[in-house]
Amino acid sequence: MTFSRLASLRVVAVSALVLSSSYALAQQSPVSNTTRVRGTVESLDGEKLLVKSRDGADVTLHLPQNAGVAGVAKMSLADVKVGSYIGVTSVPDSGGNQKAVEVHVFPEAMRGTGDGDRPWDLKPNSSMTNGAVDDRTVAGNDGHTLTVKYKGGERKVLVTPETTVVTYVPAARSDIKAGTTVFAIATKKPDGTLDVARLSIGRDGVAPPM
Numbered sequence: 001m002t003f004s005r006l007a008s009l010r011v012v013a014v015s016a017l018v019l020s021s022s023y024a025l026a027q028q029s030p031v032s033n034t035t036r037v038r039g040t041v042e043s044l045d046g047e048k049l050l051v052k053s054r055d056g057a058d059v060t061l062h063l064p065q066n067a068g069v070a071g072v073a074k075m076s077l078a079d080v081k082v083g084s085y086i087g088v089t090s091v092p093d094s095g096g097n098q099k100a101v102e103v104h105v106f107p108e109a110m111r112g113t114g115d116g117d118r119p120w121d122l123k124p125n126s127s128m129t130n131g132a133v134d135d136r137t138v139a140g141n142d143g144h145t146l147t148v149k150y151k152g153g154e155r156k157v158l159v160t161p162e163t164t165v166v167t168y169v170p171a172a173r174s175d176i177k178a179g180t181t182v183f184a185i186a187t188k189k190p191d192g193t194l195d196v197a198r199l200s201i202g203r204d205g206v207a208p209p210m
Contacts, residue, residue: 033188036121037061037196038208041180049196051182061186061196063176068198071171072183072208075105077144077159079167080133085111087130088148089122089210090157098157100146101126102164102209110168115150122210129155164209171201181207 039053049061080086080103087104101123106113113130120128131150138144143160159165176182181202186194200208 035186035188035194036210037182037184037186037194038210039182041176041178041182043178044176049176049199059186059194061184061194063196063199065173067173067196069171069173069175070198070200071169071175071203072166072200072206073169073203074206075165075167077103077163077165080105080136080146080159080165082133082136084133085113085131086133086146086148087114087128088146088155088157088159089120089126089128090155091123091126093158098127098155100157100159100163102166103146103159104210105165105167107168117150117153117155129157131155164206166206166209169203171203175201175203183208183210 037051037053037059039051039059042050042052042058044050044063047063047065049063051059051061053059085106085108087106089101090098091101093099111132114128115130117127117129117131120126129148129150131148131154133146134149134154135147136144143158143163145156145158147154147156176199183200184196184198186196189195200210202208
């Protein structure tokens with residue numbers, strides 16, 4: 001194996017570890033001193049990251065030089081296979097079924113991340129389910145029904161053509177520019193500073209749909 005090939009594999013492995021840690025943190029319900037931040041970068045000046053949140057508020061975050069950065073890129077539903085490890089945000093439809101808002105397809109190194117089912121705050125009444133695809137069936141013209149199995153249970157979700165399907169890709173601090181869409185878990189310090197250890201950023205026009 002060449003040195004360049006070995007170096008590339010190491011970069012991928014480290015990136016997967018950073019992504020796994022970031023997403024595992026994202027799966028946790030916020031405690032009193034943490035908040036989920038979704039929005040668009042206005043500026044990054046040194047370690048000061050200014051974000052316009054989705055509700056229109058200006059949020060100032062402290063992003064240390066050693067903070068992890070993860071990219072979120074579009075993926076095809078055709079790439080979601082039986083056995084794929086995924087995370088799904090879903091909401092109940094008028095018939096009581098779960099309709100997927102977004103699907104995250106995890107790299108293999110992230111298998112097991114955030115396994116389970118829990119309430120989520122992306123949309124009213126939304127939930128997050130992480131697990132392995134146990135079954136995939138065609139649901140007429142509406143899309144596909146995925147059975148997602150996790151430790152202690154399973155959930156069936158309808159994935160439609162409107163569902164956003166993404167995966168994680170390596171990214172760098174230099175990719176953070178004005179207009180970049182972001183998602184982060186910020187920890188509030190005693191002095192009021194919102195500290196971010198890991199940041200997910202949209203790539204190629206895709207916003208992190210978490």
